[in-house]
Amino acid sequence: MKFETLAIHAGRGPDSATGAVREPLHLSTTFERGADGAYPHGYDYTRSGNPNRTSLERAITALERGKDAIAFASGSAASLAVFALATPGGRIVCASDCYYGTGKQLRDIVPRWGIDVEFVDVSNLTEVSQALAVPTSLLWFETPSNPLLRVADIAALADLAHNRGTLVGVDNTFASPVLQQPLALGADVVMHSTTKYLGGHSDVLGGIVVTRDAGAECAALRQYQATAGGVPSPFDCWLLLRSLPTLPLRVRAQAANALAVARFLHADKRVEKVHYAGLPDHPGHEIALRQMSGGFGGVLSIEVPGGRDRAFAVAAKTQLFTRATSLGGVESLIEHRQSIEGPHSEAPAGLLRLSIGLEHVDDLIADLDQALDA
Ligand SMILES: *Cc1c(COP(=O)(O)O)cnc(C)c1O
Numbered sequence: 001m002k003f004e005t006l007a008i009h010a011g012r013g014p015d016s017a018t019g020a021v022r023e024p025l026h027l028s029t030t031f032e033r034g035a036d037g038a039y040p041h042g043y044d045y046t047r048s049g050n051p052n053r054t055s056l057e058r059a060i061t062a063l064e065r066g067k068d069a070i071a072f073a074s075g076s077a078a079s080l081a082v083f084a085l086a087t088p089g090g091r092i093v094c095a096s097d098c099y100y101g102t103g104k105q106l107r108d109i110v111p112r113w114g115i116d117v118e119f120v121d122v123s124n125l126t127e128v129s130q131a132l133a134v135p136t137s138l139l140w141f142e143t144p145s146n147p148l149l150r151v152a153d154i155a156a157l158a159d160l161a162h163n164r165g166t167l168v169g170v171d172n173t174f175a176s177p178v179l180q181q182p183l184a185l186g187a188d189v190v191m192h193s194t195t196k197y198l199g200g201h202s203d204v205l206g207g208i209v210v211t212r213d214a215g216a217e218c219a220a221l222r223q224y225q226a227t228a229g230g231v232p233s234p235f236d237c238w239l240l241l242r243s244l245p246t247l248p249l250r251v252r253a254q255a256a257n258a259l260a261v262a263r264f265l266h267a268d269k270r271v272e273k274v275h276y277a278g279l280p281d282h283p284g285h286e287i288a289l290r291q292m293s294g295g296f297g298g299v300l301s302i303e304v305p306g307g308r309d310r311a312f313a314v315a316a317k318t319q320l321f322t323r324a325t326s327l328g329g330v331e332s333l334i335e336h337r338q339s340i341e342g343p344h345s346e347a348p349a350g351l352l353r354l355s356i357g358l359e360h361v362d363d364l365i366a367d368l369d370q371a372l373d374a
Pocket residue numbers: 074075076077099101102142146171173174193194195196205206207
């Protein structure tokens with residue numbers, strides 16, 4: 001079935017108890033046992049499973065064309081669940097240009113479990129190959145990356161890693177399954193901060209891991225979900241399910257807006273650099289053309305001359321763009337990344353990250369045009 005159809009129907013259907021066309025919200029934390037001690041509907045306690053969560057997991061499994069999906073209370077809880085698959089003595093190799101919270105987990109939490117962590121430039125296959133020469137449990141990266149919008153070659157990296165017996169995990173938050181499907185390109189697990197495009201309205205926090213196979217990793221993640229307990233609430237799952245039907249429409253329109261904004265900024269002398277894989281002079285453009293379809297995403301970064309002060313002044317002058325962190329919502333946001341990321345930030349001082357929303361693109365361009373006079 002096609003993506004648009006799955007986005008509306010996968011994991012859902014009229015409620016058999018009431019005929020409700022859209023899914024009821026199941027807030028109950030506990031479920032009745034049969035006289036024989038069994039659980040006739042398959043649910044016992046909401047931390048281990050809940051009908052709204054099951055629907056969400058089935059829907060996103062279908063959208064990423066995976067075998068199963070395991071939902072968490074945030075994207076951070078989801079990435080940590082994958083890192084927790086490594087056992088003491090294990091090793092994780094991660095892209096150096098990654099979401100700063102991911103880097104923080106791999107620097108501050110994971111090494112305490114007796115797991116070695118190395119950061120590499122994943123656009124350099126020789127560097128990755130050298131890093132994987134030491135037995136490695138997991139290779140982790142995101143593409144396009146945050147905040148420099150670098151592109152990693154999913155198929156080439158998966159090949160390299162699989163030749164060494166290394167599991168491949170891709171954070172697909174920026175592209176969403178609308179524009180990029182890493183499992184089909186060889187990734188073993190895909191992770192999302194569903195807070196971003198999947199939620200799409202900046203009103204729900206969540207994360208999910210989708211697995212390509214139903215094997216040992218999948219079972220371990222399912223076990224971890226119930227035991228560690230960082231699960232999403234039924235209402236959060238319900239909100240996410242409500243967002244999915246419009247996901248393809250939203251993401252393609254946001255990507256089209258972002259491309260128009262990127263072209264405008266690229267031609268503007270007041271902007272030093274535009275980081276967006278949809279521009280032909282972006283170093284990852286060819287790879288992005290090959291592995292993405294329908295657009296290059298709704299996020300781009302720009303660098304303005306004059307460093308931090310000038311970047312702050314531009315962000316202060318915008319009227320439509322809201323100065324706030326996060327991305328993927330219907331409203332456009334602008335953010336100075338270095339000042340939020342802290343000491344390990346790879347973001348240049350003059351860098352502003354733009355999350356392009358669904359406003360009319362002419363209004364967005366006019367707003368940036370007047371703000372760049374700051
Ligand atoms: C936001 C984000 C995360 C973390 O997700 P939370 O839901 O905020 O915990 C991870 N990766 C990427 C690429 C993100 O943008």
